[in-house]
Amino acid sequence: MSGAVTTATGSRYRGSLAGRVTLLTTLAVAASIALIATGLYFAVRIQLQANMDESLLKRAHAAASNPQYIHDARDGSYFPVFALNAGDIALMSVTQNGDYWNPQKRDDTDFPIPGAPEAYVAQRKTSYAVRTITTDEGGVFRAATVPISGTDEALMLAQSMQPQQAMYKRLGLIVLFFGAGGVVAAAFAGWVVAAGGLRPVRRLTDSVDRIATTEDLTPLPVEGDDEIARLATSFNRMLSAVSASRDRQRQLVADASHELRTPLTSLRTNVELLTQADASISGEQRADLLGDIRAQIEELTNLIGDLVELARDAPAEPTLESVDLSDVVDRALSRVRLRAPSVTFTEDVTSWWVMGDSSSLERAVTNLLDNAAKWSPESGTVHITLRDGVLDVDDEGPGIAEADIPYVFDRFYRSTEARSMPGSGLGLAIVRQVAERTGGSVSASRSPRGGARMTLRLPGSASPRPTEPPTEVLNH
Incomplete structure (x- = not known):
């Protein structure tokens, strides 16, 4: 048909x-x-x-x-x-x-x-x-x-x-x-x-053929203000979007190759040490090497997962459902507490129902909590507050420099202080991506407690949306 x-x-x-x-x-x-x-x-x-x-x-x-x-x-x-x-x-x-x-x-x-x-x-x-x-x-x-x-x-x-x-x-x-x-x-x-x-249309067609052949995304010259000029302007906007997307992909590949090089080199070194070790290596040293390998494999796994998540321009058919953000915070907090046992977490959350993908939201909240735990001092406290769709995560770390605040949610961005710490610089970028897909936003600022504050805002309501028609409607 x-x-x-x-x-x-x-x-x-x-x-x-x-x-x-x-x-x-x-x-x-x-x-x-x-x-x-x-x-x-x-x-x-x-x-x-x-x-x-x-x-x-x-x-x-x-x-x-x-x-x-x-x-x-x-x-x-x-x-x-x-x-x-x-x-x-x-x-x-x-x-x-x-x-x-x-x-x-x-x-x-x-x-x-x-x-x-x-x-x-x-x-x-x-x-x-x-x-x-x-x-x-x-x-x-x-x-x-x-x-x-x-x-x-x-x-x-x-x-x-x-x-x-x-x-x-x-x-x-x-x-x-x-x-x-x-x-x-x-x-x-x-x-x-x-x-x-139609001479301008033919020129535009020739230019499009040239772009398809040479992949040169230079904008086309626009003359006049008629329909052909508006078409050329729209085509230039499309070229700009394609060029920006290509630049992002190239930057992603370049940054990914740079970020993957360090854990792979360290992993290869530790594996070579194990294969070349003789009887002189002690059991404690072997256990340390295996622990490093496991940590590097976990870091590499997380990095690859973050790269795959960020490489998508759109979510891969997410399952949209009515999700209680307070439950998402509780699940994420349970996971982060296992990874940061020395940090104390306090929470003051109320129910807030949003339409989104539960797994993506949990990953975004987990990244916010992981970031706060990483920057918190030993025996520090992370404060979590959820009110009317605004999730605030405050830590007691050194805070974020004013010059770094506009860039903390960019891919692979790491401040000077963060370069000596573990991580790939993708966690907060994933938070922004999930927030924008859900119709919300995320921002960074100074916390009243002295550290950094990450604020996630998501649209929703204090009560869940009905999944079935009211009983009165069904009886009617």
């Missing part, structure tokens, strides 16, 4: 963007030209037809207003005076019963024949009649019929529409020619506009 969707999407947008813009522009202009040309053609045709009808009616009224007859001395016949002004127009006199008389004495076979509309005019049922008459031979005439003054007859003037139809054809050809020319011009203009308008 997904393959079909992919295929359909690919076929829908097949071809270049410039080609699609040109095609759409051409189609839009062609549709507009076709609409305008069609409207113009019919408007001109209707206007010409109206002018022809008006001319025929005027001439018919002028001729019908003079019904006098003239005697033809050659054959003794009479013909009306209005026949003299007929010109190239076919003329007929129509009686009330539909009979007609051709005063022009024309015997053309292709001649319009009056019908019922003309008889109605003679009968004075209508004041005039204008219609198109098609002969049996295919001729097309426009006929106008009006009553003849002083008689009970009607006068029909008919003019051939052949010249007008020829003009219609010429008009249609002209409209078609210029319309086709307009479409071609629109296609060319669309291509020029698309080529010019």
Whole structure:
């Protein structure tokens, strides 16, 4: 199913963007030209037809207003005076019963024949009649019929529409020619506009290809403030984020290699001493060596775990649940007390429920307590307070220098005093990462007791969130 969707999407947008813009522009202009040309053609045709009808009616009224007859001395016949002004127009006199008389004495076979509309005019049922008459031979005439003054007859003037139809054809050809020319011009203009308008897009595409090939994350130049410029600005922000991420990864690898070198060297030295030892080594010395090896292995294990935790840009599908932070503090305190038996821990905590990963929160609190225990003097006291989502951990150590406070939560950062003590400089960085993932924050300051204070703030509530609907809702 997904393959079909992919295929359909690919076929829908097949071809270049410039080609699609040109095609759409051409189609839009062609549709507009076709609409305008069609409207113009019919408007001109209707206007010409109206002018022809008006001319025929005027001439018919002028001729019908003079019904006098003239005697033809050659054959003794009479013909009306209005026949003299007929010109190239076919003329007929129509009686009330539909009979007609051709005063022009024309015997053309292709001649319009009056019908019922003309008889109605003679009968004075209508004041005039204008219609198109098609002969049996295919001729097309426009006929106008009006009553003849002083008689009970009607006068029909008919003019051939052949010249007008020829003009219609010429008009249609002209409209078609210029319309086709307009479409071609629109296609060319669309291509020029698309080529010019998409030139920045092509430059951006070339730059992206260059970055993908060379891995040079130098920001792109931005010109103007249009959509392409905003796209380039967004792309530069993405490049900055990628560059920063790559720098962090490189720094992590460099710092990790530096931090791993010391425990590995010490571990290798102790193992070599054990393998090269002879009977002269005492049992107490062997026990000391094994204790050092175990401590170094534990330090190395913790360091690798911290590196793995910090190497993730996002948590690996954490299990979010409602967690009581006071329980997390109790579990972490139980672990730290075993590692620091000479340090006294006092706690004053109240329940505070947060949505987060229980194991990550416990690790963060454990790191805070380990840090306080490490800096506390022999037989010192660590004070733990939890109120309204604010966890304060105070020690009685030397405190943190003002110059070091902004950096204590950075990866691998170790102050001058801390470089001679065990640790990798990752514990507090993990605390900040967990705090930010849970929507909180962590900060460092001077403690009123003289040492350092680490403050962890997490959003939550004093009561747990319900995991099931209330009983009233279920019964309802």
